[in-house]
Amino acid sequence: MTPEEFRKVGHQLIDWIADYRTRVAELPVMSRTSPGEVKAQLPPDPPQDPESFDQIVRDLEKIILPGLSHWQHPNFFGYFPSNGELSSVLGDYVSTGLGVLGLSWQSSPALTELEEVVTDWMRKMIGLSGEWSGVIQDTASTCTLVALLCARERTTRYGLTRGGLQAEKEPLVVYGSAHSHSSVDKAALLAGFGRDNVRLVDHDNQYAMAPRSLEEMIRRDLAAGRKPCAIVATAGTTTTTAFDPILALAEIAKEYQLWLHVDAAMAGSAMILPECRWMLQGVESADSLVLNPHKWLGAAFDCSLYYVRDAEHLVRVMSTNPSYLRSAADAEVKNLRDWGLPLGRRFRALKLWFLIREQGVVRLQERIRRDLANAQWLADQVRATPNWRVLAPVHLQTLCLRHEPAGLSGEALDKHTLAWADRANRSGSAYLTPATLDGRWMVRVSIGALPTEREHVAALWKLIRHEAETAIPNAERTSSR
DSSP: OOHHHHHHHHHHHHHHHHHHHHHGGGSOSSOOOOTTHHHHTSOSSOOSSOOOHHHHHHHIIIIIGGGOOOTTSTTBOSSSOOOOOHHHHHHHHHHHHHTOOOSSTTTOHHHHHHHHHHHHHHHHHTTOOTTOEEEEESOHHHHHHHHHHHHHHHHTTSGGGTTGGGGOSSOEEEEEETTSOHHHHHHHHHTTOOGGGEEEEOBOTTSOBOHHHHHHHHHHHHHTTOEEEEEEEEBSOTTTOOBOOHHHHHHHHHHHTOEEEEEOTTGGGGGGSGGGGGGGTTGGGOSEEEEOTTTTTOOOSSOEEEEESOHHHHHHHHOOOOGGGOOTTGGGSOOGGGGSSOSOOOOTHHHHHHHHHHHHHHHHHHHHHHHHHHHHHHHHHHHTSTTEEEOSOOSSSEEEEEEOOTTOEHHHHHHHHHHHHHHHHHTTSOBOEEEEETTEEEEEEEOOOTTOOHHHHHHHHHHHHHHHHSOOOGGGOSEEO
């Protein structure tokens, strides 16, 4: 493809994306595609001869689009927001178009230095002190793995330079809670701790980790000849957006010399609001922190920020220094290959730079405040309506709710909950995600798509009341435990 051909097709695709964003509200939110339906419309073998971009775009419209659930839809209330502000999309587009790689500072100096600038901008925006240094990773899952690798090496005094975990006499232990993200368990396994050495700490009635239970677990492990290594605290859990008490956990981590990693993937964006920073009280005593601007802030996926207070330790754990990557500037610059798992990195900083410059901090704050207000409005409606319950504190933009009509409990209530949520999703008018809480099904409402306004939240409330209240079969009105 020549630059002129690219220019022509590029304009066509930009127009297509702009049209998609304009009409996305007219599409069913959740894909109605059956398993295998998309694959059946695609040829099993690659084309031997070139195909026109007109044909590719036609298939994009005809085959791919119907097979998508639309995260940028104003009625998308599932999972978590995945906001791709169009300014950030353009930054990602430029990154891909430039096609540069950050293997070292020398390989693309601006890539490294812009990343330093935007991570420092974000550090200041969320109120972190100058003791923290940041780097852009792909996802929070990777950041958590890096944190546990750093924890492992600090506890073993760089056992990687000797026999690794296989040479350790005492098994190392990681502590989280049942409400920690699943990536914590995966990271602990990949870092070599083993499932037997991952502890799930009890939580309180607001689903936050209980410090007393944590300390009891640590003492039992010490008595059993194990070596406590790391605590993963969550600020804004996936299911309920609960906040573990970071300050209390930091005191325990200090007493027993454990690494404290704070997972604020979702909630971190809210910290650009001064009134929300109480949620991270104690974070200055943590060792590492992750937040995902690609969730709620508006950055196009993927863009996770990983912050550490001891950058020298991170580099010592992660560094590689092959001769073909060395340059005379190495002593004066950051080589971000030593700040994470991959050798090369995309120019991710561009999409965050474009976003922050085009929106400004004030507009970003206004949008997050809008979502917080909409969540509180919906919570008030649910609490004021008979047979409906808000099941967990609404700290941010996620609500956990359930319809509990008289005569339904146990498995019958679970069946009712899953049924009305499925009907709402299949209607095409909204997308919700059921989840379990205290062993029973409920429905999460995650508010925060870019175009979601109060009118969309009000329409959602009307929809779910209709689906839940007007379709309760008599067969379901039996108590089952």
